[in-house]
Amino acid sequence: MQNYYQKEIETASPEQIRAWQDERLVKTVHHVWDNVEFYRKRMEEAGVTPNDIQGVKDLHKLPFITKDDLRECYPYGLLATDLNNCVRIHSTSGTTGKRVVAFYTQNDIDLWDDCCARAIVAAGGTEEDVVQVCYGYGLFTGGAGLDGGSHKMGALTLPMSSGNTDRQLMFMTDLGATILCCTPSYASYLAECVVERGLKDQIKLKSGIFGAEAWTEEMRHDIEDKLGIKAFDIYGLTEISGPGVAFECSEQTGMHINEDHFIAEIINPVTGEVLPDGEKGELVFTSITKEAFPLLRYRTRDIAVLTRKKCSCGRTHVKMSKPMGRSDDMLIVKGVNVFPSQIEMVLLNNGLTSNYQIIVDRKGHTDSIEIRVEMSPDFFTDKLSELTAKEKDIVSDLKSVLGIYAVVRIVEPKSIERSEGKAIRVIDRRNLYQN
Amino acid sequence: MTIKQVSVFAENRSGGILDVIQALGSAQVDIRALSVADTQGFGILRLIVDNVDRAKAVLTENGTIFSITDVVGVKVPDCPGGLAQVLTLMADHEINVEYLYAFVSVSGSSAYVVLRVQDNDEAIRILTEGGIELVTEDEIQAL
Numbered sequence: 230m231q232n233y234y235q236k237e238i239e240t241a242s243p244e245q246i247r248a249w250q251d252e253r254l255v256k257t258v259h260h261v262w263d264n265v266e267f268y269r270k271r272m273e274e275a276g277v278t279p280n281d282i283q284g285v286k287d288l289h290k291l292p293f294i295t296k297d298d299l300r301e302c303y304p305y306g307l308l309a310t311d312l313n314n315c316v317r318i319h320s321t322s323g324t325t326g327k328r329v330v331a332f333y334t335q336n337d338i339d340l341w342d343d344c345c346a347r348a349i350v351a352a353g354g355t356e357e358d359v360v361q362v363c364y365g366y367g368l369f370t371g372g373a374g375l376d377g378g379s380h381k382m383g384a385l386t387l388p389m390s391s392g393n394t395d396r397q398l399m400f401m402t403d404l405g406a407t408i409l410c411c412t413p414s415y416a417s418y419l420a421e422c423v424v425e426r427g428l429k430d431q432i433k434l435k436s437g438i439f440g441a442e443a444w445t446e447e448m449r450h451d452i453e454d455k456l457g458i459k460a461f462d463i464y465g466l467t468e469i470s471g472p473g474v475a476f477e478c479s480e481q482t483g484m485h486i487n488e489d490h491f492i493a494e495i496i497n498p499v500t501g502e503v504l505p506d507g508e509k510g511e512l513v514f515t516s517i518t519k520e521a522f523p524l525l526r527y528r529t530r531d532i533a534v535l536t537r538k539k540c541s542c543g544r545t546h547v548k549m550s551k552p553m554g555r556s557d558d559m560l561i562v563k564g565v566n567v568f569p570s571q572i573e574m575v576l577l578n579n580g581l582t583s584n585y586q587i588i589v590d591r592k593g594h595t596d597s598i599e600i601r602v603e604m605s606p607d608f609f610t611d612k613l614s615e616l617t618a619k620e621k622d623i624v625s626d627l628k629s630v631l632g633i634y635a636v637v638r639i640v641e642p643k644s645i646e647r648s649e650g651k652a653i654r655v656i657d658r659r660n661l662y663q664n
Numbered sequence: 665m666t667i668k669q670v671s672v673f674a675e676n677r678s679g680g681i682l683d684v685i686q687a688l689g690s691a692q693v694d695i696r697a698l699s700v701a702d703t704q705g706f707g708i709l710r711l712i713v714d715n716v717d718r719a720k721a722v723l724t725e726n727g728t729i730f731s732i733t734d735v736v737g738v739k740v741p742d743c744p745g746g747l748a749q750v751l752t753l754m755a756d757h758e759i760n761v762e763y764l765y766a767f768v769s770v771s772g773s774s775a776y777v778v779l780r781v782q783d784n785d786e787a788i789r790i791l792t793e794g795g796i797e798l799v800t801e802d803e804i805q806a807l
Binding site: 604605606609610611612613614616617620638639640641642643644 | 669671673674675680701702703705706708710727728729730731733762763780
């Protein structure tokens, strides 16, 4: 039996969904035109007025917005309502200097909670469930999103936040948690602990909702086996709201995008051309129900495929694949966004060159990041103490810029592999993306 | 009166130092003294050679990272307590010795030791006043 949180919406006809999208898109375009100077300017530059946008068919006329735009507009540049109407702020993880902050009105929060509630119900959640949320609470959207969704659909919420595995396992067993929400790597770690400590027959988990980082089918099966649950994927990003932009259903073959709130497009990341359903490209979202922080055609940099095949769960909203990679060079390490350019800046500031390589690996369940950089004449000294002190400075600069610890290895000149004369920047040994 | 030391960066891997030594050898550069300081990841090879210019040329050609540092070469009486005499002078004048190492082999009544200090001139003045003989570049070449 299928359960839905909002059946009429989740199983609405494609025509109905399109009608909602047409109406809400037009409204949102007028809303930003009237309230956000940035959008007005961008649209004028593109020669578009709100009257040119009559529905989804005209969406392609609007200019894209990127993460750089969001950084430039920090903090209030994209706010589309009076700050007094806002009740919450969230922020993205680990970026250089200016972070991206997103604003929410109470209505924005309510609709976001609905999206997460749909995800929990799709994972088999009911009012009788105990939902253990071990995403971080705070500026990160993970904790707040699933917490809100769990409240909304009426389950008993265990607001654990991240870390403290002993306490997680104690409450999981003592309070009989039935649905686990966290990052897949943490789920995998918890699963390992459950097996090691022989707790499997003491836990009551039936399903898990795991997102905020890439994970493989292999990892899914491993977690499912070890915990005896069904593991569901969830997708979202702070810029668009947070987790719950899309979620997996019982079919486990992709994530339904909440199309009554978000319009998804797939574009060619190089040309910006909109691609038909079924083609692989960069995922672009337009939020059409947000009051405080609506984004028109936001480029996620995630590479994915959209499919509209009929789903056995009865939901009619379009499905997106797991992200298959990035159209920029961003890495997600330990759940934190890492750009090679940030690393390069630290190295150059410390007297090294841009001949470096980032090696990301996952040992057990923990991501590690190592930066190999070639020694430069400017950096070199014959004093070992000075060299090790300089090396430590780099490690601490990286920690403050990236927010995570990185191992630094200084290597001999010309020892980093080159491709067409340029050092190969990133080696990701985690094999996170399946194609 | 200082002598020139060649300091070379080497990664901590098998053959790391060999590359440098081979390059110097094939250029007929003779090594008079050497020491290695290392961490987990890398090492610094410090060399006193008979021909610094030739060493510079071959290392540059080899793409090696190196620097030339002025260090103090002292002649230490080759008897028990000989080195202590030199170090006492340094300690008494609060001169911090960053590192030191001995020459590979020197016959005769003196052993040669390389001292790396912050202020060469000050160290040289103190050593000379303390009756310690210094090693000259000419002597190194003549070894």
